[in-house]
Amino acid sequence: MKNMCATLLVLLAVFTSLSVSAQNVTVKGTVKDKTGEAIIGASVVQKGKAGNGSITDIEGNFSINSIPGDATLIISYVGMKSQEVPLKGKKMVDVILEEDAQALEEVVVIGYGTVKRKDITGSVSSVNSDQIAAVPVASATEAITGKMAGVQITTTEGSPDAEMKIRVRGGGSITQSNEPLFIVDGFPVSSISDIATSDIESIDVLKDASSTAIYGSRGANGVILVTTKSGKQGKFSVNYNSYYSWKTLAKKMDVLSPKDYVKWQYELAALKSSTDLTSYTDFYGNYSDIDMYNNVPSNDWQDLTFGRTGHTFNQSLSINGGSDKIRYAFNYSHVNEKAIMEQSSFKRDNFSLKLNSNPTKKLAVDFSVRYSNTDINGGGANDTKSTYDSDKRLKYSVIYTPIPLRNLTTDSGNSDDELGNLYDPLVSISDNAREQNRKQLNMAGSVTWEVIDNLKVRAELGLDDYHFTDQRFWGLTTYLIKNEPAVENQGKPAAQFVNTAQKTFRSTNTVNYDFKKLLGENHHLNLMAGHEYIIIKQITQTDMIHGFPTWFTAENAWSLSTQGVPYSINKYLNPDDKLLSLFGRANYDYQSKYLVSATFRADASSKFSSKNRWGYFPSAAVAWRISSEPFMEKTKNWLDDLKLRFSYGTAGNNNIPPGQLTQPFEPKTTAWVNGFGNYWAASKTMANPDLKWETTVTRNVGVDFTLLGGRLNGSVEGYINTTKDLLILYPTQGTGYDNQYRNMGKTENKGIEATLNWTAINTKNVELSFSGNIGFNKNKIKSLGIMNDFGADSRWASSEIGYDYWVSVGGSVGQMIGYRSDGRYEVSDFEDYNGKTWTLKKGVTDSSPAVGTLRPGVMKLKDIQGNDNIVNRDEKEIIGDANPLHTGGFSINGRLYGFDLSANFNWSYGNDIYNANKIEFTQTGKYQYRNMIDIMADGKRWTNLNADGTICNDPAQLAAMNANTTMWSPLTDRMIFTDWAVEDGSFLRLNTLTLGYTIPSSLLQKVKITSLRFYVTGYNLFCLTSYSGYDPEVSTIRNTNLTPGVDYSAYPKSRQFVVGVNLNF
């Protein structure tokens, strides 16, 4: 790296001082577009002598002082077709540049190279900087939401740093992550969320194996390539973008009124024990005085927790420019967000610098550095990956008592804290405080040398230095401090500090030869070969400290760690993750009509033993440009391009933690055994020395078309992906180990995607365009090796529900399993009441094993097996599927004089949501004193309460009292998951709506401003859905890959309004 920098500096010094000599004439002229508007900043250079040239000024004028009279000028401008103008002695040259023929000439990044979109043989979706810049968003992932066919992005919660789940064509893995491979400027990174959107030139997603195969081992779930901005020759520009936004909670749940809440608490207490009503009277007084709750004011906890207005301030500055020798791009961006939830905030600074230089005609030296620093405060979405279920506490904003209660302590209503007792929502936030910081420094340099004409050799070195610190605090109300610490430290605050340091080093060398014209005009052949070595070293230090003084706050604990008792100090050195690869690609075409490309990659991963280390991933693709055939001559006037392509290829996956080959003893900490604070044990995951590569075979067929002079274009694709030798974390309970990584099983993803872009009007002052995409994907498990099926448990209700997801051959990951609701027991279902219990009539289904003691009004379930009229605890079936039928998005862009308007919609159709909130907010389980949502309001829920405060057991009277109620009684023994809580999660969201105004450039010329635009944007303005929860785009339980689509105690989504400015010098 040092050498690299030195080289660069020397080269800079030498070549920027070169000066131009020998001149003959002076040439002047103007550059304009078709509409007669001056083009500012167009580059005008002498052909063959790129150092001699000029840039057009604010009126489009240029002047070159010394140029041979017979020279040729090259005039170029971004987005315009370049023109060559032979001077032939002329001294005045007026040029009109035409706009580039739309997308066809657009360059697409395909991994270790680029290709023109028209020459693509595989399946690639792209988003460019214009599309990204049009709408202000904080992250690259947000920027592509709904914009690419077959790329499904789910924002799992509403917190400022919420995980965005990205799936390219469904994903093949079952237990392992289906995240695509992220590559930023060639460098593999774990996430793209920390990249400033203002720094992004383009995002390309490789979807089929012929495209991803060049990334071999890691391309099986698709590849997302982010290219950051580079300086542009001859054009100096300064961009300043800034916006300010306001965020508010998008939706609230209606809860019971205080009177109704108290009334239900009375009925609950009386149902639990008709003789001992102290569980009511201790808190609420006598039932006869219930009228005093009639008009008492209540606390709106949702408002107190999420009701504040969030603010975001975002600004970015980029400086861009260069000569023919050196180009540079600098970007700084800053985001500062105060989120809607108390104590939740987000801050990020990005800095990047990119230098590209051409010291000689044959040599290019590039250097880039990116730095990001992100702070996330607040424990908002805490513990979605933890076993401490009770710490998912956002639910308290709904179920906490709406009125202050004397005597209420945290363990009232239930003595065991597995699901969490009743906590003041605000206290529980500060008791679960968390601060995270991520710092990433990425440096890369490369040298490209054109050894002989068209033979380019390129060497790249890169280093990524990543630091993540995560500090957490557990206050007095948390489950952890009551149970995990040694007994003398129980009931006292605890804190944890996790420091992760990861260094990734990458060395890539490629050779590229373009057989330009060597094979004649008609044949084009390009060969590339290369090798790559990547090594990742990671150290994680986890320090857990228990027993802080009880009055300590998070701030105290984080800054005064000596005041606690160290429980564990664990510095864990991961085994190195090494990857050595050799790869090659050949692209051939005949007259751009018949295109063939073939790729081969071989990868060796240190995660596998020497006999299984190498994986080989070949692929091939062919395309046929039908529109270039003579028989298509007649369509030439309307059909610009029609291409049919087919690809077949393999990609691999080694997405398992390193170190699975041997069973070493690891040091661990425990507070379970008297006298021993730590012990040695083998990992709970059994070693497997026979692990090998997982392989995905994809078949893709697609049609690309461009019509009407490029105003209408699009593509339609179909694919079948099969993944075999699935790397799966296989349950091996009973062998002595919990699980083992194995190559077992097979999955399939089939789908169809379509993309369409239409520019309806495009004149100087008016533009209207539409674009849309849709993707259908069907995931199917073809084999699970030696098993047929297994259950997975979301555990939102601790162990009360048991398996609620089912993974089985023939099904897909995301199938929910539960009871079928049959409404409620009516009085007519019972034979009689014997003074103590209600007896069911013969033939009426007995749901008591699942729901608890029966009486009229109790929730009733269907006897699925239909064999014994009894609903046993395991009598469940598939009742939902989290997989959508299709997802997509569309946008409308319009421009009228200086105004621009853009609306982006995205949707998901046919997926089910497991509304766990709804269960917990309408059932008591074993708890008392909890509030409910208003679907259980008085008059809707079954009531057993006589006016005099006794429980009614008179059949006729009970039936009459409930003649107009529709819901069952909230009293249940435990949380019960039925199909009632499975809801259609289809939605159509107006993701963003932006209205902008660009000040006419004529007004700005005097102040040397190139362009100035003001805009307002609304986010999440509406969401059409039948889903009853906060938001249908949700997936809260992400501990494993097996439980998608659960809505439980999520950080709610917000609605946002932005005002911003784009300024361009």
Add this chain to the structure above:
Amino acid sequence: MNIKKFTYLVSVSLCLLTSCDMEAPSKSSLDESLIFSTPSLAEAAVMGIHVSFGETNSYRGRFLPYYGINSDVEWINGMSTTTNDDAKYSLTGYAASPTNTLMNDATNAWAKFYEGIERANLAIRGLRTYGNVSTNSELAQLLGEALTLRAVVYLDLVKAWGDVPARFEPVTSETTYVPRSDRDIIYKQLLADLLEAENLVPWPNASKVTSSVERVNKAFVKSLRARIALYAGGYSQRKDGIRLSTDPELSREKMYAIAKQECEDVINQNVCKLGSFEDNFRRLCLEKTDAGQESIWEIPFAAGRGRVLYTFGVKHQAADQYTQQAQGGVNGPLPYLYYDYDVQDVRRDITCVPYEWSKANPSKQQLRSLKNWCFGKLRYEWMTRIVTSTNDDGINWQYMRLADVYLMAAEAINELEGPANAAKYMKPILDRALPADKVTAYMTKATANKSAFFDAIVEQRGLEFAGECLRKADLIRWNLLKTKLDEAKAKMLRLATHTGEYADLPIKLYYKTGSNGESLVIYGLNHGDTDSAGAILGYSSNTDWIKADGSSLPQELIDALYQNNPDEHQYWPIWKTFIDSSNGTLTND
């Protein structure tokens, strides 16, 4: 110059290419050769076995609370007779299905037992390979301890599931899936292992390590070997019905001989002593773990782990002056048990408690009901430490105590030599429970003949160990499970209806809070008490304890003691999740 730089870069890269070492060994780990040759490291590896004991659904939350229940002296309180719950009531009522919702979970005791076994197997292999146990007494202790802990787990596996997979070597890819093996094979291995372990670990207090009953000592190895011998030589349900082992190596005589030998060794060594009955349990609650008393070995739950008192203690309705954890009373004695003790038997009031602590702070004792007794051997109020955890109490599980050794010796010798020689081992147990004259009378009756002595053993083990979950396995090995459960049901019915041997009891209890402001003074629990005497005591309260209509102890509840014929359901099924993930090697057929 640029060319030169470039060449340099290429050569750097090629160098990287050629010298790439693609091996990536673990870093934060140690090799077993180092661990098992270093006593302090090896000790921490053996202690890893205990971590498996403490896992949520292992001994801690599933096996200890549910295995020994229901017997003819113990049951789970508050069984619902109307809800048909396939969880704890079918589990304890001999009707568990493989999908039992409490147990059918990948983290269940079954899995964690095998995890402990794997840890033991690794330790045993490592110590035998790298630990010089013949010269290093510390490592010898650890090998003996690993062998013994493995035997503990296997014995409990066999008790609960009958024939189970035998894994005595660390898992390899060939042995990932193994079928059930005959319990006789496992018993023989355990007997041999413990014979080896006897010579590896010292007697209690003979070394620093064995000065605590939380560590394995020679007395425990021997007494455990005796217990295993009695099970191996006893009856159990097999595929072809209930029978003894047909393996000549496990003949009754050989097994009684082992039990006799091992128990006499322990007793004669005189390193443990029978203190008072109450003292043993008070010491347990006080967490006194010094060796040399009655306790021989305990599962060493740390103060924040284990649900022993939580499950078997006297119930506290709320956090109060004695505990921050409002638990206890989950399991309890059968309602008749209290009345079957001699009124002077000191074990009665310690074992069976009719009250709980009220929902107040400070709290005081309040009556429970006839059908809802608490065990009293473990009490928050006997602890000096206040339990703060919401889920765990930290009391050790006393796995073996000297009284058991005495009664095992008496039983074995009676079978081998008759009551005359056996009597000396039963008498000390009675001596500390009853007045001398009653002991003499009892011993006279018991030593009349071999079968009378056996009946006395059956009775005394019930009275002595109620609430310690030994009973169910005892009844099974005697082939008395259904007989005794039916007997218990008949007794409960007579108690509920105030007939038979319970007809002399008063209908009401008369009670008041004692002078200390928290204890209950109760009249009416003894045979010989009468309502007329009770009524004139002037106690502040009274209540119908044994209602004439039988509702104090309903017939349905008595019937719920077992749902299926216990003799045909002596074992739990292997839970479905383990059958499913066994690659077809395990079945419940």
